[in-house]
Amino acid sequence: MTVLAVAEHRRGDLRPVSYEVVTAGREAADATGGDLHLAVIGGDVESFAEDLNREGVDAIHTVAVGEEFDHGVYAQALTQLWADVEPSLLLAPNTVNGLDYAPAVAERLDIPLVTDAVGVDAGEELVVTRELYGSKVETTLAVDADRAAVTVRPSEWAAAEGHGDATIEPFDADIDESALGARVTGFQEVGGGDVDIGEADVLVSVGRGIEEEDNLDIIQALADALDATVSASRPIVDNGWLPKDRQVGQSGKVVTPDVYIAIGISGAVQHVAGMKGADTIVAINNDPNAPIFDIADYGIVDDLFDVVPALTAEFQ
Amino acid sequence: MKVLVTVKEVAAVDDEFEIDGLAIDDRYLSYDLNEWDEYAIEAAVQISEAREDVEVVTVTVGGPDTEETIRQALAKGADRAVRVWDDAIASAGLLDPATKATVLSAVVEEEDPDLILTGVQAADDGFGATGVTLASAIGWEWAAVVNSLDLDTEAGVASVHRELEGGVEETTEVDLPAVLTIQTGINDPRYASLRGIRQAQSKELAVQSLSDLGLDAGALDSPMEQTSLYEPETEGEATVYEGSAEETAGELAALLREKGVGEA
Numbered sequence: 273m274t275v276l277a278v279a280e281h282r283r284g285d286l287r288p289v290s291y292e293v294v295t296a297g298r299e300a301a302d303a304t305g306g307d308l309h310l311a312v313i314g315g316d317v318e319s320f321a322e323d324l325n326r327e328g329v330d331a332i333h334t335v336a337v338g339e340e341f342d343h344g345v346y347a348q349a350l351t352q353l354w355a356d357v358e359p360s361l362l363l364a365p366n367t368v369n370g371l372d373y374a375p376a377v378a379e380r381l382d383i384p385l386v387t388d389a390v391g392v393d394a395g396e397e398l399v400v401t402r403e404l405y406g407s408k409v410e411t412t413l414a415v416d417a418d419r420a421a422v423t424v425r426p427s428e429w430a431a432a433e434g435h436g437d438a439t440i441e442p443f444d445a446d447i448d449e450s451a452l453g454a455r456v457t458g459f460q461e462v463g464g465g466d467v468d469i470g471e472a473d474v475l476v477s478v479g480r481g482i483e484e485e486d487n488l489d490i491i492q493a494l495a496d497a498l499d500a501t502v503s504a505s506r507p508i509v510d511n512g513w514l515p516k517d518r519q520v521g522q523s524g525k526v527v528t529p530d531v532y533i534a535i536g537i538s539g540a541v542q543h544v545a546g547m548k549g550a551d552t553i554v555a556i557n558n559d560p561n562a563p564i565f566d567i568a569d570y571g572i573v574d575d576l577f578d579v580v581p582a583l584t585a586e587f588q
Numbered sequence: 589m590k591v592l593v594t595v596k597e598v599a600a601v602d603d604e605f606e607i608d609g610l611a612i613d614d615r616y617l618s619y620d621l622n623e624w625d626e627y628a629i630e631a632a633v634q635i636s637e638a639r640e641d642v643e644v645v646t647v648t649v650g651g652p653d654t655e656e657t658i659r660q661a662l663a664k665g666a667d668r669a670v671r672v673w674d675d676a677i678a679s680a681g682l683l684d685p686a687t688k689a690t691v692l693s694a695v696v697e698e699e700d701p702d703l704i705l706t707g708v709q710a711a712d713d714g715f716g717a718t719g720v721t722l723a724s725a726i727g728w729e730w731a732a733v734v735n736s737l738d739l740d741t742e743a744g745v746a747s748v749h750r751e752l753e754g755g756v757e758e759t760t761e762v763d764l765p766a767v768l769t770i771q772t773g774i775n776d777p778r779y780a781s782l783r784g785i786r787q788a789q790s791k792e793l794a795v796q797s798l799s800d801l802g803l804d805a806g807a808l809d810s811p812m813e814q815t816s817l818y819e820p821e822t823e824g825e826a827t828v829y830e831g832s833a834e835e836t837a838g839e840l841a842a843l844l845r846e847k848g849v850g851e852a
């Protein structure tokens with residue numbers, strides 16, 4: 273079967289997930305001996321196509337419309353390209369932008385959509401693996417359809433490498449401007465404060481397990497004793513207990529400290545995206561099944577309100 | 589003006605649980621209002637407080653057990669609630685985003701709202717696609733992962749920020765009517781007041797069946813079927829310290845010192 277995978281770019285650069293979608297797409301195409309086509313829409317499509325021409329790509333369709341992502345343009349271009357290429361599987365990145373167009377494309381094409389795949393088996397029948405309940409269990413979904421769309425989770429597939437010999441084909445999408453009802457007006461960087469958690473050697477990172485703002489004192493005390501910096505998972509920042517620049521994760525900062533101590537953090541995929549590159553990861557969590565233990569090097573399965581003060585005392 | 593907010597009751601699994609076939613036994617599940625919907629409800633209530641004549645209606649696809657959760661939304665300021673349920677839904681398998689969007693489209697037809705707010709995702713199944721699918725199904729504009737919202741009903745435009753990856757936000761103007769999927773942190777959801785909780789008890793909570801909405805059980809047909817449910821093999825090779833908090837803290841302290849941490 274033919275697979276159509278969609279690249280992602282922002283502000284002039286292809287995003288790394290684009291190469292991962294190539295790998296996922298190649299695997300799916302191989303399962304049935306089919307071709308892998310890519311779509312790259314908007315921006316400097318020619319130079320993007322050159323970069324995307326990695327091993328295993330058969331064709332790259334360039335759609336030279338606009339500079340940045342526009343979900344209306346993507347939805348129109350992809351539905352037209354779909355009719356032209358007649359693939360069986362649409363693969364898009366499970367990113368904030370992927371989730372802004374893939375559901376609309378699937379709805380318009382009247383094909384089923386499975387999001388946030390961590391595994392795609394495109395053999396006889398399409399079977400997609402995904403996670404439930406904050407990564408605590410996995411499930412497989414069999415999709416009984418000739419054509420389907422899947423969004424793939426970033427960092428689950430390796431980036432495609434090598435140099436391919438894809439044909440590069442400009443696609444002349446007929447965009448109905450009057451149907452574009454959302455206009456991107458710009459980008460804003462979330463403001464940095466006085467502390468750059470990206471620079472810290474040791475991060476003491478706190479999550480929802482801390483329960484109350486006042487309890488942050490024991491985290492700060494540990495950080496002081498270790499001469500470390502305090503960072504946090506999203507709920508702590510959403511609650512306004514710590515400023516936005518302390519947030520680790522997909523929509524916060526990516527950090528690579530020598531030591532990352534995750535305290536009362538479950539290890540949701542969007543959090544892990546920001547800290548999996550730390551040299552040594554320590555997790556303190558009273559749930560032995562918390563996904564954070566999958567990536568931790570050292571762990572303590574216990575109540576943080578007992579362990580954290582005891583650890584602080586060790587350094588005083 | 590009418591704002592429709594989708595509200596889901598989500599399940600979380602206990603620390604220890606067992607899988608029985610394709611499900612987790614109910615004893616290991618606890619139910620609550622979806623975290624993302626809490627922010628969507630607050631956004632809607634703030635819109636109604638800032639303007640005259642705004643009605644906030646919640647819609648839930650869920651069984652009788654979800655009413656407690658729906659009352660939470662009413663206690664926080666929603667005006668009334670619709671709950672869609674019948675035997676066909678109860679016995680349906682997986683409700684994928686397209687199926688939910690079909691059901692919700694029928695509610696939209698009935699309610700005729702001016703704005704729809706959903707959460708970015710549901711914490712349990714995490715599809716993150718129902719809002720945008722719904723927008724496409726009803727032919728409305730949309731924006732996914734909105735973490736700032738400024739509504740100009742006169743100009744018919746919502747100015748939003750979409751929270752992208754890596755600490756970058758996209759600023760976008762979205763024509764109304766629109767479906768916006770709301771991200772956590774967009775506001776500071778209120779706690780229900782005692783008065784709110786009391787009032788919620790007498791607010792309208794209407795139950796609609798598929799046939800009330802002009803749908804039949806065929807609307808629930810999905811090509812997707814759940815074929816397995818299992819605990820993922822842990823890829824982890826974590827060294828887990830055992831013992832009392834003092835003991836484990838002592839071992840961890842030794843490790844940290846070895847790594848040069850805390851040696852001023």
Ligand SMILES: Cc1cc2nc3c(=O)[nH]c(=O)nc-3n(C[C@H](O)[C@H](O)[C@H](O)COP(=O)(O)OP(=O)(O)OC[C@H]3O[C@@H](n4cnc5c(N)ncnc54)[C@H](O)[C@@H]3O)c2cc1C
Binds near residue numbers: 478540543575709733
């Ligand atoms: C588009 C999008 C972007 C996102 N971006 C980010 C991001 O950048 N960063 C981020 O962190 N999240 C992000 N999230 C949210 C993410 O999905 C999770 O909701 C979040 O990371 C959960 O934070 P947590 O681990 O602190 O809370 P929970 O998942 O609630 O985990 C709390 C943990 O504390 C443990 N615990 C509770 N009490 C105790 C105790 N007494 N002792 C020890 N342990 C205890 C529990 O066992 C649990 O594992 C994003 C989500 C979306 C949809």
